[in-house]
Amino acid sequence: MTKKKLFQHPWKYKEGILISISLVIIGLVLGLLTKKPISSPAFPTNLSLIVTYTLLLFAVYKFEYKRHIVQWLSGIPAAISSTVLFAFLAALLGFIPQVSTGMLMNDSLLYNLGLTHLTTSWLFAFGYIFFVTTLGFATVKNFMPIKKKRIGVLLSHIGLYIIILAGIAGDGDIKRTYFILPNNGEPTDIVKDFNSETRYNTPFKLKLNKFDIKEYNPKIVLVDAKTGNIIKQNNSRNFSAKNNAVADFKEWKLKVVDFLYSSAPADSFYASFNETDTLGSLPSAFVEIYDKNNKLINKDWITCGNFVWFRKNIYANKNYYFAMLSPEPKEYSSDVTAYLPEGKKESFTLKVNSPKTIMGWKLYQTGYDDTKGRWSNYSVIEAGRDPWLPVVFTGIFLLIGGAFYLFWLGGKSLEEEEEKESELN
């Protein structure tokens, strides 16, 4: 038997590798020539593209199956080649820091090749199309005919096919914008795009009634005075301030005598603190430092400082001091009212991890003025719209079904008699 020449049928892995490399080169060259990120098509182009492409895959598979290229594309060597290419692109994404498209302006080689915005580059588009094509053919193959034994395989393939097609299609139609709602502000319908900062108007208005934030007690840490680095120690790394809390740091013992969650300096020297809830009030603590022999070496008030007050630390010796860190948020939420058309109103609370849908827009608590913490005078609410979401979720649930099947099957389709040997005790 003579050795098969390159691109002599049937194609195998060598051809797959060559096709992948060509796609990479063409993608990079196109990127260099156009020097611009590409964007996914929006509705209705994306919908018609998807439908046409899927029907085309079915038709080609059904009527042109005899062609070698179709057999190759629906076979394993092409599937593996395209997955390797896709994994290669994912690895690039995983190594090279990506810049959001709104901020693109530099002229570096990485940028021109499309590598700083890979998901919107020609390179990615080609890899993606190759992957979708082999995945699509594999899906179609499992459909014609549907075999009961391979139902899990079918579920996985079709689920993944739907997810990645609808995901990219959705990219063209998705809107991710945000409201900045001031305390006691007027209802507004102006939102800005997260990437491009373009202004849009929502079909409803939103008003912030009250922004509420709960914070954890602040941590107290030991700092190297020369470098400014926090000294990490296992037992005291997460030392939170509270009354009578004691912790060991290096050779010292720190005791919190009095902790005030909301306070302000009583005088301009910060010599003592009073409990208060006025604007800018912040946590403070009266602490004592003991040395190895349990001798009191220093005591004073410390505070983390904020936009109103200065930070105040306490020195253990000339090289080390204790500092209070700014408190971390535990929970923050916005009481808002949505003003719908025809004079209707709806009030609700938005919290991280509990969004709310109004007229097809999903609203999220996203942020606040973190320089001011609990005195923030605005709340940032994300307003997102993704009409393709139900399609993507359908794909996700199909793939979850496939995953359960895979678990149950455990590779049994590969070898029938393996159950006996699978005891790995």
Next chain:
Amino acid sequence: MNWINFPYIAIPSIVLLVISSLVVIVPINKKLRTIIANTSSVLAILLFVYFIISLWINLDRPPLRTLGETRLWYAFFLPIIGIITFNRWKFFWFLGYSNLMAIVFIIINLTHPETYSKTLMPALQSYWFVPHVVVYILSYAVFGVSWIVSIVGLVNFKNKDNKKLLQIADNIVFIGFAFLTLGLLFGALWAKEAWGHYWTWDPKETWALLTFLVYLIYIHLRSFHKGKVRIHFWVLSISFVFLLAAWFGVNYMPSAKNSVHTYSQQE
């Protein structure tokens, strides 16, 4: 029931889980062994069902808010998945592993009742937290075993049994891959709730996808080219490197500076 009563639930369930895990080394017949393992696991799980329900009623809210409550769910789900996997695949080591993990979480709850070992930022406070992490814990454990199998296969390559060994690896990889897929998808569903989009090419997501893809390649290679045993052992052992990169490596990569997943870099 309240946290004060927790030891009355915790100690018996630890005993039951230990019995269920250790019955394998007792020289009795296989059937009896399986019955004992099943009974004790199910009893332990029922104890947890009882505790969670009564705690839920007592608190008047689902116990999903604090870290201690989260650990309660770990301790509940791990033995369930362990016993299901055991009955399906007869992996005693897996049953032992999931039970041991559950016991660790129970003991932490006993010794540190309701204390915060770490502040939990708002984005992590979600009912997706437990299922997302539990399936990942399991998938990583299973892939860890598959990696050991692949190394054994590569070291003893001359051994005639390595085809059998590869079959065991396949079995394990399929199970691990199922959990990995669930973890990835639960993560996507959670991300939609927390960050507004199910996929943002965050470095952690990218590396999780990459791990998914390399094991996908292994599965496809195995399904259709059964003969090339050595290559398969190599692919399987290299796949685990990607998994480790996704798990630990991401935080140290240049791409990670904007990641929403690097929770440890707050200060």
